[in-house]
Each structure stands twice: as C-alpha cells, then as structure tokens.
Amino acid sequence: MSPGPMSLPRVVAFSASASRPSRTRGLVEAVAADLARARRIDLAVYDLVDAGAGLVVASRDELPLPARRIVEAIEDADALIVGTPVYQGSYAGLFKHVFDFVRPEALLGKPVALTATGGGLRHALVVEHALRPLFGFFAAHIAPTSVYAGSAEMEQCRVADPALAERVRAAAGELAALIEVGRARTGQSSAPAA
Secondary structure, eight states: OOOOOOOOOOOOOOOOOSSOHHHHHHHHHHHHHHHHHHHHOEEEEEEGGGTTTOOOOOGGGGOOOOHHHHHHHHHOSSSEEEEEEETTTTEOOOHHHHHHHOOGGGGOOEEEEEEEEEGGGTTTTHIIIHHHHHHHHTOEEEEEOOOEEGGGGETTTEOOOHHHHHHHHHHHHHHHHHHHHHHHHTTOOOOBBO
16 A cells, blocks of 8 residues: 555664664664654654564575564665674675575665765775665665765764764765655655654
8 A cells, every 4th residue: 555645754764783882873763863853754763673683594484573573674665774894894794694584676766875884084985885885776766965974973883973963964964855845746745854
C-alpha cells in the first residue's frame, strides 16, 4: 500500500556503530535533526546494536527478527541517512553485511545522505571512495555533500566544529530536496517543516 498524499516521508537513520552512545550515531542524528528542521519527517533511528546477536548469518532467511526489522525498515524507507565508523580505511564490515541483505531494487532512486566518523583526516575520503560507490551500485540518489567527522570535530558525540555543522546542514538540505523530487515524481504532496 502506498502512502497517502498527506503522509510524511519515512526516513531511516542507520548508524553502524557497535556501541551507544557513539560519534557515528551523533553525526547521523545531527543530519536527521537538520532534515527535520527543513521538512516534516517520520524518523526512525537504528544502531548496529539494535540488530542484536546473530547478525552474522549467510542468508536473509536466517536473520534474527531484530536484524530483519532493520533491513526491512531500510528497504521501506523513503530516504536514508547512513553512517559508519571508519576501520582501517573502510566502512565497518558489519555495516556492509547489513546492506548485503538489502534487495538492490529497494534502494533504486532512494535519497541517501552519507556520513562517517574516524580518528582523523586520513580517513576522510572513505565516504567518497567506499560509501558513495556502494550506494551507487544500488542506484540510490546520493546527496552531493557527504559528511565525515574526525574525533576533533565532535565533543561528547555532538557536532562541535562550525565547518562540520555547515556540512551537516548542507547534506540535510540536499536530502530534503531529493525527498521532495521523489515525492513529486510519485504524486505525493510536500510536508514543510513544522
């Protein structure tokens, strides 16, 4: 059943951090908060820890219920905000493992904002060299501005650097525009900010 003309866009924010609280979740939530200021949304935030034990299985049919629900939420969302901590120059392995269970056609044309966190600037290009190609494979509509945050740019899992805050605002604004284009294409009305 497709959403009615007055339904809010469903946005899933997924943080691939194995702990909570985390800088990755803080960054994903910052993009979501700015998106919510730009337009009304129905937001659900998930962490990797919400998948529970048993995520490491070979087939989607073997996923435990909590992990299956995250995969289904990702597939059913109107837009995504994804974030991963950077490990040894790439996204987290379990982040990729979650997306291995996502049906490729479910992300076709889906608006996505990309974020990542790491220890320093040497990991900054992971968003462009690892995340963007992954979501390009899915043929998602990726916001032009990706957001990487090093440890010096965040304090207590919150955005602390003005330049980072500006990138977060830009990514959220671009995601809002992509959502609006997608909704106009399907004949759904816009939902301006509250």
